[in-house]
Amino acid sequence: MYVSTRGAAEKLTSAQAIAQGIAPDGGLFVPESLPVMDEQTLKRMISLNYQERAVAVLQLFLTDYSESELKSCVAGAYGGDKFSSSAVAPVVKVTDDVFALELWHGPTSAFKDMALQLLPRLLSCALKKIDEHAEIVILVATSGDTGKAALEGFKDVDQTRVMVFYPENGVSQIQRLQMVTQQGNNLAVFAVKGNFDDAQTGVKHIFNDNAFNAQLAANSFKLSSANSINWGRLVPQIVYYFSAYADLVQSKHISAGQQVNFVVPTGNFGNILAGYYAKRMGLPINKLICASNSNNVLTDFLATGVYSRKREFHKTYSPSMDILISSNLERLLYHMSNNAPSEVSRWMSELNSKGEYQVSDEQLQAIQAIFPAGWVSDTQTVATIDKVYKEYGYTLDPHTAVAWQVAENYRRETGDSSPNIIVATASPFKFNDTVLSALQGTDSLAAVSEFTALNKLAELIDTPVPAALAELEHLPVRHTSVCNPKDMPGVVKVALKIAE
Numbered sequence: 452m453y454v455s456t457r458g459a460a461e462k463l464t465s466a467q468a469i470a471q472g473i474a475p476d477g478g479l480f481v482p483e484s485l486p487v488m489d490e491q492t493l494k495r496m497i498s499l500n501y502q503e504r505a506v507a508v509l510q511l512f513l514t515d516y517s518e519s520e521l522k523s524c525v526a527g528a529y530g531g532d533k534f535s536s537s538a539v540a541p542v543v544k545v546t547d548d549v550f551a552l553e554l555w556h557g558p559t560s561a562f563k564d565m566a567l568q569l570l571p572r573l574l575s576c577a578l579k580k581i582d583e584h585a586e587i588v589i590l591v592a593t594s595g596d597t598g599k600a601a602l603e604g605f606k607d608v609d610q611t612r613v614m615v616f617y618p619e620n621g622v623s624q625i626q627r628l629q630m631v632t633q634q635g636n637n638l639a640v641f642a643v644k645g646n647f648d649d650a651q652t653g654v655k656h657i658f659n660d661n662a663f664n665a666q667l668a669a670n671s672f673k674l675s676s677a678n679s680i681n682w683g684r685l686v687p688q689i690v691y692y693f694s695a696y697a698d699l700v701q702s703k704h705i706s707a708g709q710q711v712n713f714v715v716p717t718g719n720f721g722n723i724l725a726g727y728y729a730k731r732m733g734l735p736i737n738k739l740i741c742a743s744n745s746n747n748v749l750t751d752f753l754a755t756g757v758y759s760r761k762r763e764f765h766k767t768y769s770p771s772m773d774i775l776i777s778s779n780l781e782r783l784l785y786h787m788s789n790n791a792p793s794e795v796s797r798w799m800s801e802l803n804s805k806g807e808y809q810v811s812d813e814q815l816q817a818i819q820a821i822f823p824a825g826w827v828s829d830t831q832t833v834a835t836i837d838k839v840y841k842e843y844g845y846t847l848d849p850h851t852a853v854a855w856q857v858a859e860n861y862r863r864e865t866g867d868s869s870p871n872i873i874v875a876t877a878s879p880f881k882f883n884d885t886v887l888s889a890l891q892g893t894d895s896l897a898a899v900s901e902f903t904a905l906n907k908l909a910e911l912i913d914t915p916v917p918a919a920l921a922e923l924e925h926l927p928v929r930h931t932s933v934c935n936p937k938d939m940p941g942v943v944k945v946a947l948k949i950a951e
């Protein structure tokens with residue numbers, strides 16, 4: 452069963468939690484108890500393919516789904532030619548003890564596909580299970596990657612509508628084009644005059660507005676989420692930690708049981724939290740290294756125990772991580788406080804009212820023992836892209852470059868020699884201008900169009916542009932709406948044709 456991190460919502464099955472998205476008390480759903488992956492299953496994973504590994508992990512959490520339901524959801528998500536790699540999430544050896552877990556082989560070239568190809572299937576199945584007939588309105592706040600992956604995953608899915616809110620000037624050109632050209636009859640995309648936090652806060656306000664939800668219900672609509680606040684977004688992400696480990700044992704780069712570090716470019720804390728669940732389940736993870744850009748709110752929290760959003764918001768070359776309110780930290784705090792919803796509620800309410808909260812020294816030490824952290828500037832990010840390409844012929848996108856450099860700094864500072872698995876979250880082509888100028892200097896971008904830059908990058912790194920990105924050049928723009936954060940509820944009503 453699933454409980455809210457704030458303790459004031461009823462327990463739900465996983466199907467109910469996935470359909471609701473967020474708990475009615477404003478908290479996030481977490482498993483009441485965490486399953487353990489026994490050693491035998493861990494060993495067995497080595498010889499399984501990605502889909503089989505996914506079922507093995509999912510069935511430990513989604514206990515109200517049958518094995519055949521999970522197999523069918525997983526086959527739909529990862530089967531066929533949806534992913535450009537047959538491994539789905541391949542692990543690439545970059546140096547003797549540094550590996551890249553490439554999570555960007557899906558249809559939108561970012562790691563969000565790993566969950567957002569599966570979530571629509573889990574949700575459709577959940578709606579049948581719980582006999583829900585309302586139309587589910589999925590609200591998404593995005594700093595670039597989740598939005599497109601949600602649009603692609605939910606496009607024309609029965610009984611769903613999708614509404615994506617992205618910061619007007621806070622995503623890469625390719626990310627923007629991916630969203631504004633999206634086809635499908637059940638979706639809408641809005642640029643928000645503000646940053647990602649404004650969009651995410653706007654969405655959370657809508658979720659917590661009882662009158663608004665009642666009006667929706669009267670029109671046979673219910674809200675849900677495709678962000679990592681939804682448990683159904685998070686659980687598929689646990690799978691690739693197991694899969695990467697199994698691959699490395701299979702290829703004999705590590706021995707079974709050996710401790711490894713995962714280094715995760717972090718924004719909303721969902722990806723790295725999935726790694727935490729994998730560790731709690733028994734995967735031999737030494738550290739989960741939290742890598743940030745100059746929006747280093749998490750680095751500071753992990754150093755001091757004070758989470759403060761009272762700071763300048765920076766627009767960086769790694770825009771998907773331009774976030775100051777990291778939603779999933781709430782789940783970690785719940786687990787690290789020994790499941791104490793009253794403490795979590797107090798911290799979240801202080802974050803809301805005072806802009807900050809502080810955990811105890813004891814809690815901080817327990818968190819620090821698992822999550823070392825660091826951040827790098829834009830200047831270091833581009834230097835890292837250039838250095839890694841020159842030294843190893845491997846092309847990093849800016850988010851993955853942040854992780855790479857933080858991993859290098861961590862190893863130098865601590866002497867921890869565990870193999871580092873860098874979680875590669877996006878294709879370099881999504882951030883073509885930053886990557887091209889990192890490799891060839893800013894002059895390479897002078898007076899060239901987005902698509903010339905894409906092709907130049909492809910030629911330089913001798914890799915074809917993903918077809919779905921190349922075709923953006925010829926797709927008509929279908930979504931041009933812009934709104935203020937305070938107008939988001941009205942915008943949702945208009946899109947749903949609900950009268951004021």
Ligand SMILES: N[C@@H](CCOP(=O)(O)O)C(=O)O
Pocket residue numbers: 592593594595596597598677678679680718719721722771772778
């Ligand atoms: N980095 C994200 C921000 C939202 O995070 P999510 O994991 O909660 O969906 C993005 O690219 O949109």
